[in-house]
Amino acid sequence: MSITARRFFHPSYQSTSTDVEDKFFTDLRTRNATFKRTASDRFLDLDELCLKCFTDADAKIDQVLDIGISSGATTLALSDKLRAAGYSGQVTGTDIAIEGRLVTAFPGVRVLTDEAGHPLQYDLMGRVVRPWGRRADYATGMVVVRAVANAWIGGRARRIVEQGGSNADPVRLVSPRANNHPHVRIERNDIFENTPAYRDRFNFVRAANILNRGYFAEDDLRRAIANVLSYMTGPGAYLLIARSNKGRHVGTLFQVSEDGRYMNVVDRTCGGSEVEWLVLEATLPEQWAK
Ligand SMILES: C[S@@+](CC[C@H](N)C(=O)[O-])C[C@H]1O[C@@H](n2cnc3c(N)ncnc32)[C@H](O)[C@@H]1O
Secondary structure (H helix, E strand, O other), rough: OOOOOHOOOOOOOOOOOHHHHHHHHOEEEEEOOOOOOOOOOOHHHHHHHHHHHHHHHOOOOEEEEEEOOOOOOHHHHHHHHHHHHOOEEEEEEEOOOEEEEEEEEEEOOOEEEEEEEEEEEEOOOOOOOOOOOOOHHHHHHHHHHHHHHHEEEEHHHHHHHOOOOEEEEEEEEEOOHHHHOOOOEEOOOOOOOHHHHHHHOOOOOEEEOOOOOOOOOHHHHHHOOOOOOOHHHHOEEEEEEEEEOOEEEEEEEEEEEEOOOOOOEEEOOOOOOHHHHHHHHHHOOOOOOO
């Protein structure tokens, strides 16, 4: 069972382990039906793989973009790994769900919502209830509790957020360890909206557990990939796309070719990313071509 958002975001709360933090975020389902599911140490092997490639190629890695970061736990781990290997740059972590609200809907009843008032967690007198369901809920009767919570408490929380009510406190839906971090910057960003400030900026981009075919339609994936490519610095820059599946990572590390005309596959894990072909088919920014 997750801890309540009220406890997690309380200034006096000190997490004793990253497990509690990971569980808290893993149970949050966002408005576009993706989960903030994460695990602090989940990418140690992928981080190693990338670092080995960077070191072997004597690559310059100083501006890193990590997209769809959930709590930012894996972003912090990536930053630590890069620094330990001698890369001293900045890591920017982005996610669509960064700004949240902690709403007191009724006395003793709190709702964690996103910035639009979409419910992420109910706290009924200290007991956590998820707004989304599992099959087992039919057996336990939780399906009824959830339906009532969504209709009655969720609706009220949404209205409070929409009206800018004073009983909705802003919270950042990221690990407290990521706040005011000297080498990691967390920003709200939608992978589907091209961001001029990111263009031509990053020599390593990671998109882990976001560019999944189960999450988005093919046309949307193409659009997101075009945005991601436009954020890269061009020839020599790296892109990692990965997806976790039953404790393993299926991924591809790409690099922009020297002449700027192609994306090359540098390495693969577990057969490669399910969207590898979309990246290889993508049109690269014209200014890269030599
Ligand atoms: C499963 S989590 C992945 C977290 C982390 N990268 C990992 O693998 O542990 C997917 C994240 O993508 C974010 N996300 C979903 N849609 C997004 C979008 N359009 N733009 C940016 N982030 C998005 C979700 O909020 C969620 O935090």
